[in-house]
Amino acid sequence: MGFLDFLKGRRPAAAPIPDELWDWAIAEHRIFRGLDEGERGRLRELAAGFLAAKRFEAVDGAEIDDRLKVSVAAQACLPLLGLDLSWYGQFTTIFITKDAYSVTQRWEDEAGVTHESEEEFAGEAFELGPVALSIPDIDASGWGDGYNVVIHEMAHKLDGLDGAYDGCPPLGRGPHRDPQHRLDRRRWAEVFGAAYEDLRAKLDAEGRTKRRRGTSKRRARIDPYAAESPDEFFAVVCEYFWERPALLKDEYPEVYAQLAAFFRQDPAARQSL
Numbered sequence: 190m191g192f193l194d195f196l197k198g199r200r201p202a203a204a205p206i207p208d209e210l211w212d213w214a215i216a217e218h219r220i221f222r223g224l225d226e227g228e229r230g231r232l233r234e235l236a237a238g239f240l241a242a243k244r245f246e247a248v249d250g251a252e253i254d255d256r257l258k259v260s261v262a263a264q265a266c267l268p269l270l271g272l273d274l275s276w277y278g279q280f281t282t283i284f285i286t287k288d289a290y291s292v293t294q295r296w297e298d299e300a301g302v303t304h305e306s307e308e309e310f311a312g313e314a315f316e317l318g319p320v321a322l323s324i325p326d327i328d329a330s331g332w333g334d335g336y337n338v339v340i341h342e343m344a345h346k347l348d349g350l351d352g353a354y355d356g357c358p359p360l361g362r363g364p365h366r367d368p369q370h371r372l373d374r375r376r377w378a379e380v381f382g383a384a385y386e387d388l389r390a391k392l393d394a395e396g397r398t399k400r401r402r403g404t405s406k407r408r409a410r411i412d413p414y415a416a417e418s419p420d421e422f423f424a425v426v427c428e429y430f431w432e433r434p435a436l437l438k439d440e441y442p443e444v445y446a447q448l449a450a451f452f453r454q455d456p457a458a459r460q461s462l
């Protein structure tokens with residue numbers, strides 16, 4: 190960056206993503222098919238800026254090539270089409286692992302006894318630092334089937350931007366400061382809280398009804414992982430918002446509407462995935 194640019198507060202221009210690589214990314218990920226020309230151009234710019242700002246680090250000999258990087262960058266930036274890259278300003282490193290990795294979790298119960306459990310994580314958003322993603326899960330993302338580890342981890346980053354991982358990202362930031370685009374925190378909590386409880390109830394009912402060849406009427410259509418906690422619910426419905434927008438809109442229309450207002454996008458209107 191030149192000194193003049195520095196004085197003017199300009200960022201160095203990100204290197205553009207080569208045509209061949211970009212065309213591959215668009216063709217390979219079904220979730221980009223509904224984007225119009227303008228949206229694709231904006232996504233390409235955001236992804237180039239993302240690649241310029243973030244560092245990819247391989248763990249355990251994972252092989253990182255340009256396709257993998259562009260795949261992550263483009264999917265990570267899809268949620269930012271109506272926002273900007275400052276929403277991902279709090280992290281710079283993305284760890285890439287060869288396999289889904291194990292994390293040992295320890296916690297203390299009320300009686301003071303320490304428990305340990307080994308869990309497989311597809312990816313993990315560390316509280317304040319880097320993001321970790323595994324290659325098999327990146328490859329499994331973007332097909333329009335509801336699963337997207339990149340969007341999931343980015344949603345956690347957005348959620349935690351206000352310091353609390355509670356399923357509610359900051360609602361008064363950037364374009365949302367404008368009274369026209371203002372979102373109400375209480376309304377958000379109501380809508381997400383009701384949907385979360387509904388999903389938990391459906392999963393409970395499924396557990397019960399399975400034994401008596403349950404009615405399909407109350408079946409949950411969202412990944413049960415969303416019922417883990419309000420922050421996981423937010424991350425999972427974000428996956429559906431771009432992977433299966435019509436399904437999410439049908440299942441939880443008010444959640445869909447809140448996400449559409451927050452992200453300033455309407456993926457269900459683009460195409461039926």
Ligand SMILES: [Zn+2]
Binds near residue numbers: 341345421424
């Ligand atoms: Zn998660």
